[in-house]
Amino acid sequence: PRTIYLKDYTPFPWVIDGVDLTFALAPRGTRVTSRIRFRPDPDAPPGPFFLHGEDLRLIEARIDGQPVTPTVTPEGLTCDVPTGPFTWEAVVENDPELNTRLEGLYLSKGMYCTQCEAEGFRRITYYPDRPDVMAVFTVRIESDLPVLLSNGNPEESGPGFATWHDPWPKPAYLFALVAGDLVALHDSFTTRSGRHVDLGLWVRPGDEGKCAWGMESLKASMRWDEEAYGREYDLDVFNIVAVDDFNMGAMENKGLNIFNSSAILASPDTATDADYERVERIVAHEYFHNWTGNRITCRDWFQLSLKEGLTVFRDQQFTGDMRGHGVKRIGDAVLLRGRQFREDNGPLAHPVRPESFVEINNFYTVTIYEKGAEVIGMLKRLVGDDGYRRALDLYFDRHDGQAATVEDWLKVFEDATGRDLAQFKLWYSQAGTPRVKVEESWEDGRYRLDMTQTIPPTPGQPDKQPMVIPVALGLLNPNGDEVLPTTVLELTGGQQSFTFDNLSARPVPSILRGFSAPVILERDAPEGEAAFLLAHDTDQFNRWEAAQTLARRAIRARLDGQAIDASWVPSLAAALRDDALAPADRAALLGLPSEEETAQALWDDKRIPDPTAIHHAHEAVRDHLAQGLRDLLPQLHDGGRMPGPYSPDAKSVGRRSLGNAALRLLSRTDDGVRAAAQFAEAADMTQSVAALGALLAVGRGEEQLRAFHDRWAQDRLVLDKWFSLQVGLARPEAAVALAQRLTQHPDFDWKNPNRFRAVLGALASNPAGFHDASGAGYRLLADWLIRLDGANPLSAARMSTAFDSWRRLDVDRQALIQSELGRIQAAPGLSRDLSEMVGRMIG
Numbered sequence: 001p002r003t004i005y006l007k008d009y010t011p012f013p014w015v016i017d018g019v020d021l022t023f024a025l026a027p028r029g030t031r032v033t034s035r036i037r038f039r040p041d042p043d044a045p046p047g048p049f050f051l052h053g054e055d056l057r058l059i060e061a062r063i064d065g066q067p068v069t070p071t072v073t074p075e076g077l078t079c080d081v082p083t084g085p086f087t088w089e090a091v092v093e094n095d096p097e098l099n100t101r102l103e104g105l106y107l108s109k110g111m112y113c114t115q116c117e118a119e120g121f122r123r124i125t126y127y128p129d130r131p132d133v134m135a136v137f138t139v140r141i142e143s144d145l146p147v148l149l150s151n152g153n154p155e156e157s158g159p160g161f162a163t164w165h166d167p168w169p170k171p172a173y174l175f176a177l178v179a180g181d182l183v184a185l186h187d188s189f190t191t192r193s194g195r196h197v198d199l200g201l202w203v204r205p206g207d208e209g210k211c212a213w214g215m216e217s218l219k220a221s222m223r224w225d226e227e228a229y230g231r232e233y234d235l236d237v238f239n240i241v242a243v244d245d246f247n248m249g250a251m252e253n254k255g256l257n258i259f260n261s262s263a264i265l266a267s268p269d270t271a272t273d274a275d276y277e278r279v280e281r282i283v284a285h286e287y288f289h290n291w292t293g294n295r296i297t298c299r300d301w302f303q304l305s306l307k308e309g310l311t312v313f314r315d316q317q318f319t320g321d322m323r324g325h326g327v328k329r330i331g332d333a334v335l336l337r338g339r340q341f342r343e344d345n346g347p348l349a350h351p352v353r354p355e356s357f358v359e360i361n362n363f364y365t366v367t368i369y370e371k372g373a374e375v376i377g378m379l380k381r382l383v384g385d386d387g388y389r390r391a392l393d394l395y396f397d398r399h400d401g402q403a404a405t406v407e408d409w410l411k412v413f414e415d416a417t418g419r420d421l422a423q424f425k426l427w428y429s430q431a432g433t434p435r436v437k438v439e440e441s442w443e444d445g446r447y448r449l450d451m452t453q454t455i456p457p458t459p460g461q462p463d464k465q466p467m468v469i470p471v472a473l474g475l476l477n478p479n480g481d482e483v484l485p486t487t488v489l490e491l492t493g494g495q496q497s498f499t500f501d502n503l504s505a506r507p508v509p510s511i512l513r514g515f516s517a518p519v520i521l522e523r524d525a526p527e528g529e530a531a532f533l534l535a536h537d538t539d540q541f542n543r544w545e546a547a548q549t550l551a552r553r554a555i556r557a558r559l560d561g562q563a564i565d566a567s568w569v570p571s572l573a574a575a576l577r578d579d580a581l582a583p584a585d586r587a588a589l590l591g592l593p594s595e596e597e598t599a600q601a602l603w604d605d606k607r608i609p610d611p612t613a614i615h616h617a618h619e620a621v622r623d624h625l626a627q628g629l630r631d632l633l634p635q636l637h638d639g640g641r642m643p644g645p646y647s648p649d650a651k652s653v654g655r656r657s658l659g660n661a662a663l664r665l666l667s668r669t670d671d672g673v674r675a676a677a678q679f680a681e682a683a684d685m686t687q688s689v690a691a692l693g694a695l696l697a698v699g700r701g702e703e704q705l706r707a708f709h710d711r712w713a714q715d716r717l718v719l720d721k722w723f724s725l726q727v728g729l730a731r732p733e734a735a736v737a738l739a740q741r742l743t744q745h746p747d748f749d750w751k752n753p754n755r756f757r758a759v760l761g762a763l764a765s766n767p768a769g770f771h772d773a774s775g776a777g778y779r780l781l782a783d784w785l786i787r788l789d790g791a792n793p794l795s796a797a798r799m800s801t802a803f804d805s806w807r808r809l810d811v812d813r814q815a816l817i818q819s820e821l822g823r824i825q826a827a828p829g830l831s832r833d834l835s836e837m838v839g840r841m842i843g
């Protein structure tokens with residue numbers, strides 16, 4: 001397979017003045033008739049006429065009405081074309097019923113739907129399927145199905161057909177079509193300039209009762225984008241469709257967002273607080289793409305983070321406004337440390353703007369999305385809120401209707417703020433998580449912080465240059481008062497010192513407040529500092545970080561057979577009793593660092609992490625906490641019980657999350673009595689799943705698990721929870737056998753990505769189970785990846801990342817994983833997707 005390089009970018013030699021598509025839908029032999037008006041681009045160098053096309057049957061092709069015979073290859077076609085403007089017409093056929101890849105046009109439970117990002121449109125018809133080719137589309141759909149949807153505004157419709165026109169030029173990856181027997185929740189929104197927008201949320205009959213929250217979230221997002229970014233919606237309709245078979249969360253097609261049903265459907269009895277929050281976030285994310293992604297798109301796929309990093313940053317701001325910035329930031333840091341740092345420190349590390357790829361689907365990663373968002377957060381911190389707003393206004397003004405680059409993005413910041421961003425740009429090109437070592441000194445009323453930054457080598461990047469790292473700092477005096485409010489220090493050199501004068505006493509530093517940069521802080525903090533910050537820091541993030549530091553030390557102590565510091569539990573208990581802290585923040589204080597984080601930290605200390613030992617240490621620390629907080633936990637749990645109907649508002653969610661965090665610990669000391677009672681009484685899915693999880697985590701809950709299955713056997717999204725909960729929480733020695741058994745369960749539908757993830761993804765997220773020393777977990781996953789690859793390469797490749805940490809394991813586990821990776825690599829007919837991933841992991 002060919003490697004594509006950023007440096008090789010060349011523009012498409014033609015401009016498209018209009019695209020007309022007619023779809024005659026059929027499970028096999030859907031006929032797509034295209035009429036595309038091309039005109040030479042005066043600004044582009046001439047080149048051959050090449051249209052992408054894969055797995056298509058070309059029935060006929062014409063240029064200006066005259067039949068032509070193009071040269072067809074598995075990747076597309078070339079054809080001799082006139083030197084001036086011309087009209088290309090083609091008739092092709094494709095088979096939605098046979099499309100198990102879920103890319104292009106496919107059938108999901110009798111419903112036609114599309115997924116064109118990144119390169120799916122070429123499976124629908126021949127086209128320059130690249131994001132810098134933008135065109136106005138008119139679409140006619142012919143089918144007897146009652147609901148026929150596409151992008152833009154509806155035009156005509158009648159028995160067996162409907163036409164849609166999208167006035168906004170767009171790249172083909174934003175094309176969408178849906179046809180099915182669907183029902184809708186309708187609503188409307190009036191934009192601030194008075195445009196009336198009809199909103200529709202389309203689902204399969206039976207799911208009507210799960211649409212209200214998605215619709216509320218959509219209206220909240222539309223309002224927020226007007227208020228926070230001055231961005232208004234620009235069509236007469238906005239439709240969302242729920243699809244059961246979908247590779248990712250959702251897709252931002254212009255005016256017709258398509259969602260994995262797990263990311264849009266929610267009702268109190270079937271969805272948890274976390275599901276509600278996820279729906280709200282993903283609806284917002286896809287909606288925000290209307291400006292950051294659709295109106296301004298990417299010149300090429302190397303610029304993917306231009307739309308994804310920015311849109312994640314925007315959805316983070318939105319969720320912060322809806323649910324509290326402190327807890328949101330903590331959640332983002334947990335995700336980053338658990339997944340992005342792992343990616344950045346392993347064989348799959350790549351820059352926020354990669355320089356090459358074989359299969360672009362493999363680059364929809366936590367680095368592109370979450371690290372990309374962090375880079376924007378740093379930029380905002382460096383130029384300030386006003387500078388950020390000016391830069392964004394300029395970005396929308398200058399690049400509306402264009403396919404832009406990272407250079408364009410940084411230039412608007414330079415032009416709007418006068419700041420030179422040449423060094424900052426390294427965040428886009430250098431992979432790896434920077435480490436910032438901080439040492440302090442105190443002399444004659446002068447306090448000094450010496451910082452050193454290092455960025456470890458990553459594949460293809462042995463040497464790194466220092467980057468611009470905003471380090472938000474506060475200083476507290478010994479009685480806990482803040483003597484320096486949050487100040488952003490700019491670390492730009494490899495080594496740099498910052499001094500603070502006129503202090504009456506040696507201060508306590510609160511470093512990297514708000515997690516101001518995606519870096520690892522290295523510091524030998526003096527004894528007692530973390531407990532002090534847990535009690536006194538005014539920065540919510542660093543108060544939580546102090547609790548994490550204490551928990552990390554407790555885990556290390558257990559791992560090393562030492563006693564846990566006796567002051568840990570009392571200092572945590574004091575914070576948990578602090579009524580000035582919101583319940584959601586107190587719930588976060590009860591969370592331990594993930595087993596993945598512990599493994600990575602050990603590896604950073606040049607130790608070989610043993611997943612089994614790490615798991616047992618974490619369990620022992622939880623037991624220790626449960627014992628130490630025994631008197632406090634019942635009242636915290638009681639506080640999570642609320643009378644009245646379920647509400648997903650932030651305050652109620654916070655109370656439930658503290659109550660359920662307490663329940664998880666309580667179940668370690670009360671034989672699961674409270675959890676069993678909560679399960680029996682639960683009136684909503686949040687309380688039910690929390691209780692079931694608490695029981696399973698302590699090796700109980702068999703009976704409840706059975707009851708849960710019987711109650712929810714007909715609800716596919718709840719059944720996914722039934723699968724994933726038990727595998728994710730299984731004891732290490734039982735996890736693989738359980739996952740294996742569940743793959744034989746009559747409800748296990750391996751071609752459905754949600755169900756596949758619910759079993760095999762849950763196994764991979766149970767580190768001690770997956771890394772069982774026998775290698776059975778590796779074998780099971782490899783078997784299933786090989787099988788899935790034949791049907792759905794994109795999903796198989798994404799799941800293969802479970803193997804990416806193999807180099808930090810002991811030699812026996814390394815050999816076992818290497819052998820499985822070798823077995824995958826040797827599988828006949830391996831996809832480009834999976835073979836690229838395995839190749840990169842093996843190195």
Ligand code: HT7
Pocket residue numbers: 115117118247248249250251252285286289308361364794
């Ligand atoms: N922009 C969307 C990405 C996406 C996707 C990419 C490849 C294959 C399938 C896909 N489904 C959705 C989602 C987003 O970031 O909003």
Ligand code: ZN
Pocket residue numbers: 285289307308311
């Ligand atoms: Zn996105």
